[in-house]
Amino acid sequence: MATTFDLVTLDSPNTDDLAEFWSAALGLVEVQREDGDRWIVLASPDGTRRIGLQRGAHIAGSVHLDLACRPDEFDAEVARLLALGASEYRPPRTEP
Numbered sequence: 001m002a003t004t005f006d007l008v009t010l011d012s013p014n015t016d017d018l019a020e021f022w023s024a025a026l027g028l029v030e031v032q033r034e035d036g037d038r039w040i041v042l043a044s045p046d047g048t049r050r051i052g053l054q055r056g057a058h059i060a061g062s063v064h065l066d067l068a069c070r071p072d073e074f075d076a077e078v079a080r081l082l083a084l085g086a087s088e089y090r091p092p093r094t095e096p
Contacts, residue, residue: 008051009054010051010054011054012055015038015040015055018053019053022051023042028042028044030043039054041053067081
């Protein structure tokens with residue numbers, strides 16, 4: 001399986017307010033929350049993930065894409081993306 005687009009992630013110092021706004025504006029529901037308000041995922045009512053909210057400093061115009069692959073493909077996908085011209089700014093986190 002090749003790398004796939006997962007969701008758009010917005011950085012914000014106040015993810016709770018952003019989650020409330022986007023849920024109301026787009027009819028989304030919260031489907032995931034980690035570390036209080038560090039990471040919140042909003043999905044359409046059918047469960048399709050749409051927006052990730054990550055606590056952090058917001059830089060005007062900053063949005064990043066999260067990519068997904070199977071865990072056993074991770075190292076090969078990182079190498080493939082780096083070969084295509086991607087840059088690694090920090091080591092990947094290990095998450096479930």
